[in-house]
Amino acid sequence: MPVSSFINTGDLVRFLPEIILSVFGTLLMVLDPIVNRRSSSVFGNLTLVALIAALFGTAAAYSQPGTAFGGMLIVDGFATFFRVLVIVVGILTTLPSYGFLKRQDAETSEYHALLLYSIAGQCLMASANDLIMIFIGLEISSIASYVLAGYLRDDKRANEAALKYFLLGSFATAFFLYGVALIYGGTGTVNLSMVRSAITGPNAPSPVFVGVAAALMFVGLGFKVSASPFQMWAPDVYQGAPTPVTAFLSAGPKAAAFAIFLRIFMTALEPLGVGWQPLVWISALASMTIGNFAALLQSNVKRLLAYSSVAHAGYVLVAFTARSDTGTAAAMFYLAAYALMNIGAFAVVSHLSGKGEGYQSLDDFAGLGQKQPLTAAMLSIFLLSFIGVPLTGGFFGKFYIFKAALESHLVWLTVLGLLNSAVAAYYYLRILVMMYMHEPSEAASKAEPLSPSLSAALILPAIGTLVLGIFPGWVLNFADKSAGLVK
Amino acid sequence: MSLLTVVLFLPLIGFIVALLVPRSSPQTSRVWALAISLVTFVVSLALPLGFDYSAAGEQFKIDTIWIASPEIHYYLAADGVGLWLLVLATFLTPICVLISWTSIQHRVKEFFAFLLLLEFGLVGVFVAQDLFLFYVFWEISLVPMYFLVGIWGHERRIYAAVKFFLFTMAGSVLMLAGIIYLYNRAGTFSYPAILAMLSSGRLTLSPNEQLLLFLSFFIAFAIKVPLFPLHTWLPDAHVEAPSAGSVMLASLMLKMGTYGILHFCLPLFPGASRQCAPWIAVLAIIGIIYGALVSLVQPNMKKLVAYSSVSHLGFVVLGIFSFTQVGLDGAVYQMLNHGISTGALFALVGLMYERRHSLAIADYGGVANVAPWLSTAFLITTLASIGLPLLNNFVGEFLVLQGAAIANYTWAVFAAIGVILSACYMLWLYQRVFYGEASEQVGSHLPDMNLREWAAVVPLIVMMVWMGVYSQSFLPPVTKATARVLDQAQVNVPFRVALPSRAEVAGAR
Numbered sequence: 004m005p006v007s008s009f010i011n012t013g014d015l016v017r018f019l020p021e022i023i024l025s026v027f028g029t030l031l032m033v034l035d036p037i038v039n040r041r042s043s044s045v046f047g048n049l050t051l052v053a054l055i056a057a058l059f060g061t062a063a064a065y066s067q068p069g070t071a072f073g074g075m076l077i078v079d080g081f082a083t084f085f086r087v088l089v090i091v092v093g094i095l096t097t098l099p100s101y102g103f104l105k106r107q108d109a110e111t112s113e114y115h116a117l118l119l120y121s122i123a124g125q126c127l128m129a130s131a132n133d134l135i136m137i138f139i140g141l142e143i144s145s146i147a148s149y150v151l152a153g154y155l156r157d158d159k160r161a162n163e164a165a166l167k168y169f170l171l172g173s174f175a176t177a178f179f180l181y182g183v184a185l186i187y188g189g190t191g192t193v194n195l196s197m198v199r200s201a202i203t204g205p206n207a208p209s210p211v212f213v214g215v216a217a218a219l220m221f222v223g224l225g226f227k228v229s230a231s232p233f234q235m236w237a238p239d240v241y242q243g244a245p246t247p248v249t250a251f252l253s254a255g256p257k258a259a260a261f262a263i264f265l266r267i268f269m270t271a272l273e274p275l276g277v278g279w280q281p282l283v284w285i286s287a288l289a290s291m292t293i294g295n296f297a298a299l300l301q302s303n304v305k306r307l308l309a310y311s312s313v314a315h316a317g318y319v320l321v322a323f324t325a326r327s328d329t330g331t332a333a334a335m336f337y338l339a340a341y342a343l344m345n346i347g348a349f350a351v352v353s354h355l356s357g358k359g360e361g362y363q364s365l366d367d368f369a370g371l372g373q374k375q376p377l378t379a380a381m382l383s384i385f386l387l388s389f390i391g392v393p394l395t396g397g398f399f400g401k402f403y404i405f406k407a408a409l410e411s412h413l414v415w416l417t418v419l420g421l422l423n424s425a426v427a428a429y430y431y432l433r434i435l436v437m438m439y440m441h442e443p444s445e446a447a448s449k450a451e452p453l454s455p456s457l458s459a460a461l462i463l464p465a466i467g468t469l470v471l472g473i474f475p476g477w478v479l480n481f482a483d484k485s486a487g488l489v490k
Numbered sequence: 491m492s493l494l495t496v497v498l499f500l501p502l503i504g505f506i507v508a509l510l511v512p513r514s515s516p517q518t519s520r521v522w523a524l525a526i527s528l529v530t531f532v533v534s535l536a537l538p539l540g541f542d543y544s545a546a547g548e549q550f551k552i553d554t555i556w557i558a559s560p561e562i563h564y565y566l567a568a569d570g571v572g573l574w575l576l577v578l579a580t581f582l583t584p585i586c587v588l589i590s591w592t593s594i595q596h597r598v599k600e601f602f603a604f605l606l607l608l609e610f611g612l613v614g615v616f617v618a619q620d621l622f623l624f625y626v627f628w629e630i631s632l633v634p635m636y637f638l639v640g641i642w643g644h645e646r647r648i649y650a651a652v653k654f655f656l657f658t659m660a661g662s663v664l665m666l667a668g669i670i671y672l673y674n675r676a677g678t679f680s681y682p683a684i685l686a687m688l689s690s691g692r693l694t695l696s697p698n699e700q701l702l703l704f705l706s707f708f709i710a711f712a713i714k715v716p717l718f719p720l721h722t723w724l725p726d727a728h729v730e731a732p733s734a735g736s737v738m739l740a741s742l743m744l745k746m747g748t749y750g751i752l753h754f755c756l757p758l759f760p761g762a763s764r765q766c767a768p769w770i771a772v773l774a775i776i777g778i779i780y781g782a783l784v785s786l787v788q789p790n791m792k793k794l795v796a797y798s799s800v801s802h803l804g805f806v807v808l809g810i811f812s813f814t815q816v817g818l819d820g821a822v823y824q825m826l827n828h829g830i831s832t833g834a835l836f837a838l839v840g841l842m843y844e845r846r847h848s849l850a851i852a853d854y855g856g857v858a859n860v861a862p863w864l865s866t867a868f869l870i871t872t873l874a875s876i877g878l879p880l881l882n883n884f885v886g887e888f889l890v891l892q893g894a895a896i897a898n899y900t901w902a903v904f905a906a907i908g909v910i911l912s913a914c915y916m917l918w919l920y921q922r923v924f925y926g927e928a929s930e931q932v933g934s935h936l937p938d939m940n941l942r943e944w945a946a947v948v949p950l951i952v953m954m955v956w957m958g959v960y961s962q963s964f965l966p967p968v969t970k971a972t973a974r975v976l977d978q979a980q981v982n983v984p985f986r987v988a989l990p991s992r993a994e995v996a997g998a999r
Contacts, residue, residue, distance in 0.1 A: 373597075376513075390659075392633055393626035402622075406560065406670045417670075421663035428659045432636075432652050440640045440648050476558050483559065 014071040017078040017130075019060035020086055024123035027053030028116045035112035047101050047456075050115040054093045054122070061086045061126075070132060074194055077132035080485025084335055085129035085262040092255040092342050093122045098460035099350040100247045102451075106358045107155060107245070114154055118251070121147035125259035134183040134193040137263050141179065141227070144256055145172050152244040152252065158360075164243025171226065171236045179223025185216035186271075198271040210275065217272050217279055224267075227260035230320055231289035234313045238297075241309035242363075246356060249305060250349030253312045254342040261319055261338055265331055268323070270488050276326050283324045284416060290317030291423040298430045302365050304352050307430060308345070311389060314427060315341050321420050322404040325411040332486035333403040336479055340396030340471050344385040347464035351382040354457055355450050362446035368434055370443025375450060379438045381461040386431045388468045391424050396471025403479070492552035493536055494566040494617055497580065500530040501609040508603035516598035520591055523602035527584040527609065534580040537573055546970045548619060548682070549573075556623070562679055565620040569974070570967030571822050572616040575749055578829045579612040579742050581949070586734035588946035589837045593733060593844045594642060601642055604634035605734060612742050616749060621669045622679040624754075625662070628746065632658055635735065635743060643730040650723075650730035657723040661710035668706030672758075685757055685978060697761060704762035707755050708770075714747030717770070717807055718777035721800050728796035729849070733840025736792065740799050740836055741829035748806045748825055752818070756810070757978035764979075767811040771894075774811065775904045777804035782911035786918070791842075792849045794919055795835045798875070801908050802828045802883075808905055809890035813979065817893020818972035819965060824886030826964065827957060831874040831883055834950040838868050841943055842923075845936045851919065856928030861938040865924045867947050872920050874954040876913040882957035 015022070031046060038045050065083040070076060096118060104110045124143030131137040149172060153165025187193050189208035190201035202213050222233065229237040241249045268279065294314025301307035319341075322334035355371070355378075356362045372379040388397030401424060408417045453461070471478060504526035511519050541549060548567030556564040568576060586605060594601045611631025618624040632655060640651030669679070676684045676693050687693035695703065713720045724744075728736050756763050781801030788794035802824070809821030841864065842857070843849055858865040874881035877888075887909055895902035928936075939947065957964060 387633065393629045398629075402666065402670070403560075405667065406673070409667070409670050409674050414671075417667050418664070421667050422660070425656065425660040425663045429652065429656055432655060435636075436640060436648050436652065439637065440651075474557075479557075479559065 013067055013069070014076075016067050017064045017069070017071040017076060019064050020057040020090070020126045021123045023057045023060045024053060024119045024126065027056070028119035028123065031112040031116040031119065038112075044101055044110075046110065046112045046115045047097055047104075050097045050119060051094060053119055054090050054097065057090050057122075057126070058087065061090065074196075075133040075136045076127075076130050078130055079488070080481060081262070081266070081335070081488055082130035084339075084481060084485055085258060086126045088258050088339055088342060089122050089125040089129065089255045092251065092258065092346060093118060095343075095346045095350070095460055095464060096247055096251040096255070098456045098463075099250075099353050101456045102454050103245065103247050103353050107360075109155060114151070117147045117151050117154075121151065121251075122255065125255055128259040129262045131263065131266075132195055134186060134195070134198075134267075137267070138176075138180060138183060140259070141176060141263070144259060145176060145227075148248075148252055148256055151248045152240060154248060155245050158243075158245075160243035161245060162243075164240045167236055168240045168244075175223045175226030175233070177223075178219050178226075182216045182219030182221075182223065185212065185219065189213060189216065195267065195271040199274065202271075203274045210278070213272070213275060214278055217268075217275060218282070220267060221279065221282060224260055224264045225286060228257055228264060228316045228319075229290075229313050230286050230316045231293045231313065232286070234290065234293065234316075237313055238306050238309040241312070242303060242305045246305065246349055246353035246360060249309075250346045250353070253308070253349070254346045257312070257316070258338045258342055261334060265323065265334060266488060269326075269331055273326075280324060280326055283320055284413070287317050287320035287324050288416060288419055290314060290320060291420055292317075295423050295427045295430075298427070301430070303363050304365055304368065304434065305349075305363050307365070307434075308348060308352070311427065311430070312345060314423065315345075315389075317423075318401060318404055318420065321408050321413070321416055324413060324416060325407040327407060327411055328483075328486040329410055330404075330407040331488070332479070332482040333400070333407040335482040335486065336471075336475070337400035337404055339478055339482075340388065340400040340468065343464040343467040343471070344388040344395075344397055347461055347468070348382060348385040348389070350457065350460045350464075351378055351385075354378065354453070355446055357446065357449060365433060365437055367444050367446035368437040369441035369447060370438070371447045371450075372439040374443050374447040375453070377458075378450075378453060378461065381465045382438065383435060384465045384468055386434055388472070390428045390431050394469065394472045396468045396475070399472050399475045403475075492550060492566070493533075493540070494550045494552055494568065497530060497534045497537070497576070498566065498610065498613050498617070500526060500533065501583070501606045501613065504530070504606040505603050505610060508599060508606055511599055513599055519599040519602045520587070523606060524584060524587045526606065527580070527587055530609070531580040531584055534577055537568060538577060541568075541570075541573060541967060543966050543970075546974050553619075553680075560673065560679075562622045563620045565623060565680060566614075566617045567619045568617050569753075570969070570971030571749065571752065573967060574822075574826055574964060575616040575742070575745055575829075576613055578745075578826060579609060579616065581953075582737060582741050582829065582833055583609045585833070585837065585946045585949065586737050588942055589737070589840055590732065590734040591942055593840065597641060601638070601732075604637050605738070608634040608638070608738055612738075612746070615746050619681045620679045621672065621681055621684075624681075625666060625669055628662060628665075631743065631746070635739065638735040638738075639727055639731045642732040642735065645730075646726065647730040650726040653723045654727040657713050657720070661713035661720075664706045665710035668703045671703060671706075681754070688758070689978065695759070700759045700762040701765065704755060704759035704766065707758070708751065708766070711747040711750040711755065714750070715744055715803050715807060716747070716800065718773050718780055718800065718804070721777065721781075724800060725793055725796045728799070728836075729790065729792045733836060733843070736796075736836040736840070737833045740796075741833035744799065744803055745825050745829060748803065748810065748821065751807070752810050752821065752972070752975060756975050760979040763811070764813065767813065768898075771808055771811045771898070771901055774804040774807040775901060775908075777801065778808070778905055778908035779911065782908050782915060785915040786911065788915075789851055790849050791839050791851055791919065791923070792836070794851075794915060795832060795839060798912065798915065799828070799832055801912060802832065804908065805887060805890045805905065808894050808901060812890075812893035812897040812901070813976065814893040814896045815969070815973060815976060816889045817897065818976060819969055820886050820889025820891075820893055822968045822972060823957075823961065823965065824883070824890055827874075827882040827886045830950055830953045830957065831871055834867075834871040834947065834954070835875060837946060837950070838864070838871060841939065842936070846932065851922050854923040854932060855926045856924070856932055857936055858924040859928045860933050860936045863938045863944075864936075867939070867951060868924065869920065870951050870954065872916045874958070876916045877909055880955070880958045882954045884958060885961045
């Protein structure tokens with residue numbers, strides 16, 4: 004078959020965000036020896052340009068929805084939603100990185116290039132319609148993130164984090180790949196729609212066989228979204244990795260992993276729903292409970308937020324358990340709200356931690372409300388959103404998730420999940436207590452004034468969080484429209 | 491623009507402007523808070539003046555779509571109960587500003603900002619007719635109160651603030667589950683629409699569903715009231731809160747619970763409400779007597795007043811679950827009375843704390859010799875609180891006891907013990923604090939009230955007398971509203987006043 008029948012301009016437009024991100028990533032690598040790295044923030048600026056261009060690319064791709072490259076990619080509302088989400092996460096990671104890299108004396112282009120590659124991988128995950136493409140996207144995203152986690156190479160904790168993340172991540176990917184192999188063996192195809200018709204068709208492979216494949220993929224993806232019982236790596240990696248990278252890891256790769264999770268299980272494996280639903284049910288409850296109760300005991304804020312991110316993965320899994328379009332939309336909305344508030348919270352942690360990231364304990368937040376009212380106010384918005392106080396995105400997301408769960412008659416999961424969110428209020432309140440009800444600590448007194456880029460990195464997600472809470476309609480309508488995945 | 495919208499958003503505007511006031515000029519913050527809260531109060535007076543007292547049902551209705559899908563409305567309206575509670579909120583906020591004028595000295599700007607945000611939440615709770623919107627205000631009001639207690643409170647403020655937040659949160663998440671469940675069954679959050687569906691039979695809840703939903707709402711409300719044995723957060727929060735926080739907490743936030751029971755639990759889940767009524771009444775009576783007994787032995791003035799709230803609120807709950815017209819009227823009236831008289835008690839105790847820096851009863855004595863006007867104000871409030879005829883609490887307690895007696899004579903007997911005990915602990919408190927010889931510290935530290943403090947206290951005393959002497963100014967719209975609640979709760983009511991028929995009620999919706 005001639006090449007031209009595979010590749011046409013439509014396909015290229017649908018692939019535009021990934022192309023832009025890869026080109027800019029490579030460009031950054033090439034520029035590194037040319038540009039005087041001490042003098043400028045040119046890498047950061049270029050990264051922002053790349054990401055904004057990728058946003059336009061995403062819009063262009065969405066103007067021509069459909070499949071590309073012979074059905075390997077699909078550009079639909081769902082893909083676009085997650086592409087936009089991971090690119091925005093990229094922008095919000097880049098903004099606080101300026102100050103961070105300067106403080107750590109580590110301004111190189113690799114950091115930014117790796118970030119772009121990782122986001123390119125996540126965009127691919129969001130739009131992949133084929134198990135092999137999903138695997139490739141997962142690998143691009145993961146490998147770049149492994150390196151990012153260990154980016155501060157003189158830092159012991161960062162090294163530990165990177166190694167742990169790499170080893171466990173590789174295992175998880177292997178599990179996922181076994182699952183893909185089994186599916187291919189059983190059905191003879193890796194295309195999601197064809198897998199679906201194969202397992203419902205007349206010559207369907209044994210349900211046990213497909214079930215094992217689904218379970219293996221569940222293990223791999225459960226790891227990526229840090230769902231219980233595969234959450235063990237999260238606290239160590241989140242604590243050890245450089246803070247802006249932690250912010251990124253807890254938002255971008257997680258959202259993209261949920262995107263493929265949803266796409267695989269709600270399309271190809273949807274006919275087996277009755278089988279996998281109890282597993283997700285257990286995983287959702289365990290993630291919420293383990294995450295929240297473990298977070299109660301933490302004194303390191305990064306570790307606390309790591310456990311909280313496990314708990315929030317649990318909330319998204321509740322939406323997943325609902326097995327409905329409302330559930331999918333709820334998961335999408337929640338991931339958007341969660342990404343904003345989480346990345347904002349980590350930006351504050353990064354700002355406060357100072358050179359060498361020494362100030363990360365809960366006590367270091369003492370008196371921040373007096374020393375830096377704006378920073379503290381922004382963090383308060385994120386924390387209230389984590390708790391689920393109305394008029395924040397976190398509240399509306401939670402509301403929508405539990406609404407979907409109740410529609411699917413998951414009464415117990417709803418009740419236990421909501422009680423969990425009351426438990427969670429305690430540890431978020433501890434940070435608020437520290438910031439506003441104690442005398443200023445050394446860290447709060449020493450914190451530098453907010454730079455413009457950091458202010459943007461705090462204020463933009465805060466506005467986003469409030470907008471999602473007060474006018475959720477804009478995002479929600481899009482999520483609702485896109486939730487009915489092509490089956 | 492609708493009047494309710496104006497009253498609701500004035501405090502929010504006040505909050506935003508208060509945040510913008512520079513930190514360096516605390517006086518500006520004070521003046522601004524006073525000005526905006528007074529304006530809000532004056533504007534809110536248009537509500538009782540413009541209220542149609544002959545009509546039942548909600549008035550000043552404003553209903554527009556806030557979120558398209560799931561359909562959530564910005565739906566405000568006031569019935570006879572919400573009307574007075576709203577006015578109580580706007581009435582007490584300027585008083586709280588006045589009593590905090592000098593007692594709050596650090597982070598003044600934030601204090602007044604949070605006070606105004608709290609007013610916004612409270613006003614919203616009493617007029618929201620969309621269940622989702624109601625929940626939003628219900629939770630919003632939690633946040634400023636948490637900060638008021640946690641930042642400006644006394645020694646154990648952080649413990650008290652966190653306990654308060656977690657108790658309320660634990661209850662309200664279950665209510666959220668209940669609200670979502672109702673939405674999934676009814677397809678709307680609009681409270682009047684759900685009631686219409688229930689009464690027309692288009693929506694039926696099985697007894698089991700009704701019981702669980704009732705509990706999910708009731709527990710959230712009962713924690714807020716607080717009903718024995720869920721009251722343990724209250725003494726901590728009240729004692730640790732700054733005076734204005736205690737006033738807002740006692741006078742308004744506790745009413746969110748009783749208002750919720752009356753406004754939502756009874757009409758939505760009449761069967762389950764009646765089924766649970768004996769149990770709840772018993773808990774309420776235990777609360778009445780237990781709160782009074784604990785008050786009797788308190789060495790701390792603020793704690794004494796706090797436990798007396800447990801006792802007083804027991805009357806309100808008992809009145810509601812008597813399912814009689816007089817009982818419900820009394821319950822609502824008692825909500826307002828408690829708001830005025832306990833609010834005044836907390837304000838006066840706060841004035842004394844500001845002077846003497848102690849809440850221990852033992853540190854006082856002989857105050858009447860050095861501060862006669864303060865003592866007089868405290869005496870009137872004490873007498874109002876114990877239910878002396880011609881003062882406000884008498885009317886409410888009388889109606890509640892009458893209602894309880896109709897429902898079950900034993901209840902009334904036990905509840906009346908609480909009235910007697912309230913006289914014991916309040917008069918004994920008064921005797922120990924105000925009579926006797928003034929010690930040297932009391933003599934030198936307790937100047938009498940100044941003009942600003944008079945301005946805060948006199949309106950409260952005027953209201954005590956007005957509400958005690960001429961309850962007809964306040965009761966008719968309450969009766970209309972509670973009669974409708976009883977009608978919706980479909981209970982046979984002796985002593986019922988002229989009721990709008992079912993068709994009229996449906997028409998009014």
